[in-house]
Amino acid sequence: MRFRAAIADPATAGPAATAGPTALDRALAFPAGGPVAGPSADRIREEFAEHRFRPEWTWFAEDGDGRPLARALWWGRADSERPVTLDCLQVAPGVADPAALAAALLGAGHAAFGRRPGHHLSLPRGWRDDPALAGAVAWRREAAARAGLTREIERLRYEWTLPRLPLGGPPAAGTAAPTGRLVFREGTDEEFLDVFARISRGSLDLATRYELESLTEEELAREDFEFYRDCPGERSWWRLAHLPDGTLAGVAVPSATPYHRNVGYLGVVPEQRGRGLIDEVLAEITRFHASEGAGRVTATTDTVNLPMAAAFDRAGYEVTGIRLVLEAPPAG
Structure with missing residues (x-):
């Protein structure tokens, strides 16, 4: 298992580092469905274009064959030096322990950023009454807590x-x-x-x-x-x-x-x-x-x-x- 941003470190990247899919391509390719859905393709394109999603803030957990198993999209303002919030956290269907994998992915990102941006989840009112949605929130809360995001605030939008x-x-x-x-x-x-x-x-x-x-x-x-x-x-x-x-x-x-x-x-x-x-x-x-x-x-x-x-x-x-x-x- 490895955890890395969608852009290679230019100091260590080989000649083939730019030959594969772009960070935007990789972000778009990850399945966005599930009870806590990821951002739409149009929104991902817009955020990349406006420099609010960036390759160095787009992280994946990959298996030994390079297959992405989890995706984390951090967000910042166009002039931000470091990400402000974690916008999206998703794990591929079939992963046995999504909380553990997601926690490790967050930890890798936090280490690279030198800070732990908060995770903002957008949910419908009454989300606790939907078992599938409540379960999807539960493993995210567990992953966030394992990665040091232990304080919770629930707000009305x-x-x-x-x-x-x-x-x-x-x-x-x-x-x-x-x-x-x-x-x-x-x-x-x-x-x-x-x-x-x-x-x-x-x-x-x-x-x-x-x-x-x-x-x-x-x-x-x-x-x-x-x-x-x-x-x-x-x-x-x-x-x-x-x-x-x-x-x-x-x-x-x-x-x-x-x-x-x-x-x-x-x-x-x-x-x-x-x-x-x-x-x-x-x-x-x-x-x-x-x-x-x-x-x-x-x-x-x-x-x-x-x-x-x-x-x-x-x-x-x-x-x-x-x-x-x-x-x-x-x-x-």
Whole structure:
């Protein structure tokens, strides 16, 4: 058994290294079916073309005859130096112990990358009720845990779509009108760092709570700030939320992915929680995206964060599925 990326190491490759199938060919050739299906051929081609799937991030487990038995596709942004997430993990039918083979494949990839990117599984709501699907998730969870991805977060995936409007209608129609309960304005980097730190206190977001086990509020605020600043959205979109008397209430960070507009980051400071102000913040983000011509806005929240889920429901966002995140805890 051997584990390798779809591109040979140029330092050790012989003259025949470029004679065989390309990384894209090999990625496309692996069976993509099963309860947890792999990405479509069209999506694989698009991701390779946009440099989000790459040969060095496309790994296979092969038997002694070179037959691929498992495939792992890691994903990153076009400008990423290293992969950000594991997008797809599949094992060929008939493998006796898929968890063991997949764990070894992940371990080989992690060693090459010098890090352990998390695995994001896109699942339908109620996936536990389907025995075949639950079984396919189970061996992936076991493989991920063996490879060090021992922390799990389950999130609801939401989507807001612009209602059909008469031709020439206002661009933000279909969104909630401002109520005047909050005033939104631009802010300095220092102001956003402060509000990010304050919002982390008492957060129901599991990732935030996990991170605060090893980071201070200020350190986490810096990480969050840099993450959203580096997302495809613009820093100029960000807004601080204040009460009409100038009291800080929260933050609205509209963002984007390489595919569509996204809610990004939002929250209310602890002393203003319980007053329904999160509805105002979410409405501001949705209005902003709609005014920019976005007909689709996505978002996620942890399944345990019931107040945030209720806010998305009230705002007309619909649940489109589950994102199961398997990730490594902080080193040490």
